[in-house]
Amino acid sequence: MKDGLRFVDSDMHIQEPGDLLEKYLDPDFKHRVTWAVDGKGKISRRTWTIDGLPSGADSELQQHRKKAASSKATGPIMGAATGVLSASRIADTGRLDFAIERGYDEEAQIMGMEMEGIDIGVLFPTGGLGLLARDNMDPHLSHALSRAYNDWIHDFCQHRPERMKFAAMLPLHDVNLACHELKRAVEELGAVASFIRPNMVNGHFWHSNYWDPLYSLHEELDVSWCFHEGTGAWNSHMNDLYGENRFYRHVASHWIEMQQALIAMIIGGVYEFHPKLRVGYLEAQNSWVPGILTRIEWDYANYRDSHAPYLSLTPKEYFQRNCWAAVEGSEPEIAGTAELIGADRMCISTDYPHFDSNFPNVSSNLLSNVSRETAAAIFMGGAGLYKFDEEDFRKAQAAAEADQKRQATG
Numbered sequence: 001m002k003d004g005l006r007f008v009d010s011d012m013h014i015q016e017p018g019d020l021l022e023k024y025l026d027p028d029f030k031h032r033v034t035w036a037v038d039g040k041g042k043i044s045r046r047t048w049t050i051d052g053l054p055s056g057a058d059s060e061l062q063q064h065r066k067k068a069a070s071s072k073a074t075g076p077i078m079g080a081a082t083g084v085l086s087a088s089r090i091a092d093t094g095r096l097d098f099a100i101e102r103g104y105d106e107e108a109q110i111m112g113m114e115m116e117g118i119d120i121g122v123l124f125p126t127g128g129l130g131l132l133a134r135d136n137m138d139p140h141l142s143h144a145l146s147r148a149y150n151d152w153i154h155d156f157c158q159h160r161p162e163r164m165k166f167a168a169m170l171p172l173h174d175v176n177l178a179c180h181e182l183k184r185a186v187e188e189l190g191a192v193a194s195f196i197r198p199n200m201v202n203g204h205f206w207h208s209n210y211w212d213p214l215y216s217l218h219e220e221l222d223v224s225w226c227f228h229e230g231t232g233a234w235n236s237h238m239n240d241l242y243g244e245n246r247f248y249r250h251v252a253s254h255w256i257e258m259q260q261a262l263i264a265m266i267i268g269g270v271y272e273f274h275p276k277l278r279v280g281y282l283e284a285q286n287s288w289v290p291g292i293l294t295r296i297e298w299d300y301a302n303y304r305d306s307h308a309p310y311l312s313l314t315p316k317e318y319f320q321r322n323c324w325a326a327v328e329g330s331e332p333e334i335a336g337t338a339e340l341i342g343a344d345r346m347c348i349s350t351d352y353p354h355f356d357s358n359f360p361n362v363s364s365n366l367l368s369n370v371s372r373e374t375a376a377a378i379f380m381g382g383a384g385l386y387k388f389d390e391e392d393f394r395k396a397q398a399a400a401e402a403d404q405k406r407q408a409t410g
Contacts, residue, residue: 002117002363005375006393008382009113010326011228011282011349012121014156015104016128016149018043024148029141046127051141056130058232061244095360096353104353106159110403112352113163115360119396122386123153123166124195124282126354129230132172135202139174146171146181154189162399165386167193167226172201175210179217186221192386193224193280198261199235206261207268219276224385226280229257258284259292262323266296269310271318279323280385283349286325287333290340293319320345324385327378329365330358335374343374347381 001007021033022043036047048055099108113121125131128149132142146169157164168185170178185191204210218225231238231250236257242248258281265271265279281289296315304311313321320342326349327334338346348366351357358365366375382388 001119002379003367005117005372005379006383007116007118007363007379008347008386008388009116009118009121009350009352010280010324010347010382010385011226012109012113012118012123012352013126013354014109014123014153015099015126015353016046016152017103018045018047020046020152021048021145021148024152026144026147029144032141048127048131050131050145051138053134053234055127056133056232057234057236057239058246061232061239062246099353106156106164109156109164110160112359114400116350116352116363118163118350118363119393119400120163120165120382120388121350122192122382123157123164124226124228125149125153125169128169129195129197129228130232130234132169133197133199133230133233133235135235137173139171139177142171142173143177143181145169147184150181150185150189150191154185154191157190160399160403161190162392162395165190165192167191167195167224167228170194170196170214172196175214178214182214182217182223183221186223191223193226194218195226195228197233198227198229198257199233199237201235205264207264207270212273215270215274215277218278219274222276222387224278224280224387226282226385227258227261228282229254229284254284255288259288262289262292262319263296266315266318267308267311269308271322272310272312275321277322278385278387280347281323281325282347283326283328283351285331285333286327286341286346287331287337289319289325290337293341316341324381326381327366328358329362330369332369334366334378335370338370338374338378343377344381344384346378347385348378 018035022035025033032051034049035043036045038044054060098111102108109121131145131149149169153166157166168182168189168191170181172178182194198206215225231246231253236249236253238249238253242252262281271277293315324345324347325341326347328349328351348362350359350362352359363379366378
């Protein structure tokens with residue numbers, strides 16, 4: 001808990017070990033992935049190259065590098081801290097020393113949760129955000145990579161499954177394979193959601209009927225669909241617009257890609273035809289949401305009858321029934337946005353342990369930024385998104401209390 005308030009972190013990250021694919025990838029596909037080694041032959045970093053292409057576009061786009069602000073920023077902290085034109089806000093503070101010293105292991109994750117006051121954290125990838133972020137990937141390779149990550153994150157969460165949950169990676173290069181992997185990840189591994197980059201995949205955007213089986217399956221399995229952008233995707237059109245400068249791309253991708261996804265899903269009727277679908281728009285702040293909803297409704301009079309006669313609700317009604325959008329605690333617009341869309345449709349992304357996170361002050365920032373009532377609703381927004389109930393919190397509390405007893409007895 002945070003100051004007596006229950007707190008679900010809707011978007012907490014892990015740091016994958018460099019040897020994840022060596023250990024977990026199906027042997028039939030290992031010849032299509034390479035990784036770097038150090039002088040002792042040990043895999044020391046996530047330098048995955050897949051079918052000859054680095055797993056993230058940043059290493060190719062970023063031509064001029066600046067030395068990291070701290071030697072501790074090299075490697076363990078998200079790659080943006082080592083290869084961009086500016087330093088990390090967290091790298092040189094020492095706030096992540098505990099995790100770096102433990103190699104970002106499972107216990108470090110729990111330690112980070114305790115520092116923020118998190119009851120339940122839903123875990124998202126770091127290097128994995130870019131693992132499949134390209135067009136025209138072999139769907140079966142995409143599936144194998146998804147299975148490898150999901151198997152690893154499942155094992156990671158077993159350290160404290162009552163408190164650590166995860167969003168599954170899906171092979172979106174084939175919607176049928178994505179359905180198979182979602183079913184496996186939920187029923188066999190315990191995934192509570194999927195994570196989806198908002199970028200268009202192989203020419204299919206989110207209003208396309210192509211995705212209908214996957215939308216329906218999320219409803220049937222009663223799990224959340226979570227959009228999460230991450231700068232550096234090969235298939236992001238921000239690369240064409242802004243090129244090498246990551247400052248442009250980082251500002252634009254997280255906001256604009258989310259806005260376009262929300263527009264597509266509302267106007268395209270996704271929420272009309274999938275009324276039980278729960279969708280999170282994560283790590284993109286959310287002050288843009290009211291404006292987008294107003295803009296769509298502004299054009300209802302002009303276009304709804306002719307272009308979208310199937311829409312039965314207003315944009316705000318769809319959002320307040322189906323959607324949640326995350327904040328990171330310190331944005332000055334949080335209170336005003338909560339008044340417009342409802343604090344219960346908001347949730348928290350701590351973004352631990354990424355270079356632009358305010359960890360371990362995210363929850364404290366929120367409490368100092370808005371009323372306690374509003375903060376309490378936002379802290380619990382993730383419970384609505386992921387459908388956590390009283391039993392989930394009871395188990396999480398029991399696990400936390402058991403940890404505290406073990407620590408007290410040495």
